[in-house]
Amino acid sequence: MRRAMRRAGSAVTLFLVTACATASPPVPVTGETPAIQRLSGRWAGRYESQYTGRYGSIAFELRAGSDTARGDVQMIPSGRSEPLHALERDRSGTQVDQTRSPRFLTIRFVGVSDGRIRGCLDPYRDPDTGAVLLTSFRGVVSGDSIVGTFESSTESSGVLATGRWWVSRRR
Secondary structure (H helix, E strand, C coil): CHHHHHHHHHHHHHHHHHHHHCCCCEEEEECCHHHHHCCCEEEEEEEECCCCCCEEEEEEEECCCCCEEEEEEEEECCCCCCCCCEEEECCCCCEEECCCCCCCEEEEEEEEECCEEEEEECCEECCCCCCEEEEEEEEEEECCEEEEEEEEEECCCCCEEEEEEEEEEEC
C-alpha cells in the first residue's frame, strides 16, 4: 500500500510539472455563475480504482471570471510504469490510437450546481482489453476540496468499473 501511495505521489508531481508545460484543450464548465466561480483556482489530486488497480493524477484550473477550465487526467495502468495514450480522431472523425509519446486523458465536460460537480472524459482505450472506455465522474465541492466517484464502461458491453477521486485547491 505504501509503495502505491509513493507511486501515486510521484504521478501527481509528474502530472503537475507536465500539465504546466502543455496546453490542454479548453473544458466548458456549465452551471450558474456563482457555482462556477466557487471552482476558480488551480486544483490537483488523484484517483484510484480498487476494481482495476489503476490510479493516477488529476489537475485542472479555472480562472476567475471564466467558464472554461483546462485540465487533464493521467492514468497509470496496474502493473505498468507509463501513462495511457488518449484516443485521437482522424480528419474523417474516426477514432485512431495515439501511438506517439504518452498523453494525458482529457476532461471533456464539467457541470456544477448546488455544490455538486459532474463531468466526463474523452474516450480512451482500456490498457488490458483494448476496448474503448467512457468515463463519467461526480463529486461534492466543500470549500477547497472536491471528493467524488467515477464510473467507466465500454461502448459495447457496458461493463462498469468504479473508483474514487479527490482534489484540493492549490494556493
